[in-house]
Amino acid sequence: MTTALAAALCVAGASASLAQDAPAPVQNAPAAKVTAATTPPKLLIMIAVDQFSADLFAQYRGHFTGGLARLASGVVFPSGYQAHGATETCPGHSTILTGSHPSRTGIIANNYFDLSTPRADKRLYCAEDESVADTASGSGKYAPSVKHLLVPTLGDLMKARDPKAQVVSVAGKDRAAIMMGGHQADELMWLFPGGLTSYRGITLSPTATQAGTAIAAAIAQSRPGLTLPADCAAQDIAIPIGDKGGTVGTGRLARDGGDFRRFMASPEADGAVLAAGAALRQARKLGEGDTTDLLILGLSATDYVGHGTGTEGTEMCLQMAGLDRELGDFFARLDATGIDYAVALTADHGGHDLPERNRQNAWPAAERxxxxxxxxxxxxxxxxxxxxxxxxxxxxxxxGDFYLSKALTPAQRKAAMAEITTRLRAHHQVEAVVTGEELAAHPVSKRAPDVWNLMDKLRASYNAARSGDFIVVLKPRVTPIPESGLGYVATHGSVWDYDRRVPMLFWRKGLAGFEQPNAVMTVDILPTLASLIGLPVDMTKIDGRCLDLISGPESSCR
Structure with a gap:
């Protein structure tokens, strides 16, 4: 258990005074054979692990002994898909609890461009309100907001049915908390150097404030390197990056006090989010009322590790072990309450290793x-x-999305498009260039995501009001970072399956586990969870379908 997690759990204990009227915990009685077909759970828990690819899940699955091992004993869809082409953090999170592709959510990328905005750079962040004066899209300069999300989330639908239903969203990143939390969350927050924060003008609850104080204290402390498990020894190989003698691959996730970036790239950050979630659950009595509540947790450390050091070094091995451990601690705390809860876990996108290590590991064509x-x-x-x-x-x-200047005449626009597309299509690193007009004429695919063609993938990310004049697709294993340097060596965002494929795991006590290897999509999560709690969903307004979580003739889809 990390120091931050232990400290925040102490906060949860202190916050118990807020719940003095809560009923005594229900004892863990023997579970019914098919719980999911009979009674809705009292608490839904949605966990998104940023950059937790299907490849990582498969690679480490046999090593999990904690929370991920528990989830892997439940209903497992190892071939889940973020089916769309823009496999970035914001679009991915926008699909998880909306049941809709980015073409419908409007969240086409982490950043997109609106050439009509008075801003000089014309760039908009996916989770901001650009109408707030004196703001910009750059990190720390924008006003976080849910205004760009065009559709309701599961939490929004739950609260529309019953205003007493509680929705709490906590994440490492603002866009994760916002895109999954939706428009009506009771509490919504994310990590920052001072602990926890939320929208401008929002005062955190006493419990969140106390948790944030504990997290800030943990950030301020230095941490020695973690002990490398024997399972990670084979990955302890230094990979040279940049031109200043730097390497990745042998790190132990040590950090100096106050180094927020390195804090985020460690299991301690995930532990902090989980601990804050546990504290808020206790204070708000989530899962103890007359209706079903929703707790949303966005765990971002895997993404920070992947970007900063790649996916195949000791750093990621340590992160996977830490994530498994932190989830195990979190579930153990929930178990002690006796609450009937159901968990879903997935990722906002996959990820790929840095090309320098790829070239050492049997893929010499990988390049920047x-x-x-x-x-x-x-x-x-x-x-x-x-x-x-x-x-x-x-x-x-x-x-991704490219936008032509609005200052061009029609003739200039035609000439520019011809020259640009000719250059791009002739480049050895470019797979395709597709125009917005071509995508607008292409229907959203209804087929299984593993057989989607390039146009299908791009169409699921295309929104006529926000997407570019044309979209550029790089060839497989071309990393879209021109130069490697410490802190940013690998990324995601492509149309290729290493970025699209993610695990989808469901667990509930008494629910018989099974594995379904066929392709499913993250947009299937909303209708699946909605059916579990008897929440009607207008299937004409979403892109997903309900997944039956019961092995046998009965069905959880109703």
Missing amino acids: VDPALGPDALGKAVAEKLGLPQPLLYGDAPF
């Missing part, structure tokens, strides 16, 4: 992207050749 493919460099080159006004192109990366 050519800087000339970036929107600024490409736009400048084309504008200078054709004599067009600058900036010509807007985009957030050398792949």
Whole structure:
């Protein structure tokens, strides 16, 4: 148990005074053979592990002994899909509890561009309110908001049915808490250097404030490196990165006091979120009332580790062991309450290792992207050749959505598109260039996600009001980071399955476990959980379907 988790659990104990009128915990009676077909659980717990790919789950599954081992004994869909093409954090989280692809949620990327905005850079963050004065889309400069999410979440639907239903969302990142928490959450917060924070103008509850204070104290303390388990020894190989003698692959997740970034890239961050969630559950008596409540937990450390050191070094091995342990501690605390709870766990996207290690491990063709493919460099080159006004192109990366300047005449626009697409399609690192018009004419696929073609994937991320004039797709295993450096060596976001495939795990006491290897989607989670609690869902307004969680002739889908 990490120090931050232990401290925050103490906060939960202190907060018990807020729940003096709570009924005594229900003792764990023998479970019915098919609980899910009879009585709705009193508490739903949705856990999203950022960048927890299906590959990571498969690689470490045999080593789990804690919380992930418990979930792996339940109903397991090892081939879950974030089916869309824009496999980034914000779009992925927007699918988990809405039942809808990004084309419907409107969350097409972490950042997109609105060329009509008065902002000089025209960029909008997925979870901000750009109308707030003196804000910008850059980190720490925006006003967090749910306004860009165009559809309701499971929590929103639960509260619409019964206002007494409680919804609490806690995450490592603001966009995770916001996209899963939705528009009506009772409490919604995320980690920051001072502990926990929420929307501007929102005062945290006493329990959240106390938990945040404990977390801030943990962040302020230095931490020695973790002991490397024997299971991780084979991955203890230094991989040179950058041009300053740096390496990754042999780290032990040590950090100096006050180093928030390194705190986030450790199991301690996940433990802090889980502990805060446990404290809020106790204080608010979640799962102890007359209706079903929802606790949402976004665990971000795996993503920070993946970006900073890759997916195959000792750093990720230590993170997987820590995540398993922290989840086990969390479930043990819940078990002690006797509450009937059901858990779903998935990820917002997958991820891929850094190319330098890929080249050592049997994939010599892995490479970093050519800087000339970036929107600024490409736009400048084309504008200078054709004599067009600058900036010509807007985009957030050398792949994904690209936007042409609105200052162009129709003739200039046609000439620019022809020149840009010719250059891109001739580049050896580019798989495809697809226009918005082409995607608008392509229907959203109803097929299983493992057989989707490129257009299907891109269409599920396409929203006519927000997507680019064209979308650039890089070839497999081209990492869209031109230069490696300490802190950012690997990423995700592609249309390829290593970024799309995620595990989907469901667990409830008394629910017989089984494994279904066929492809399912994260948009299936909302209708599955809604059916579990008898919540009607208009299936014409979502993209997912209910997954039957009962092995045998009975069904949890009703």
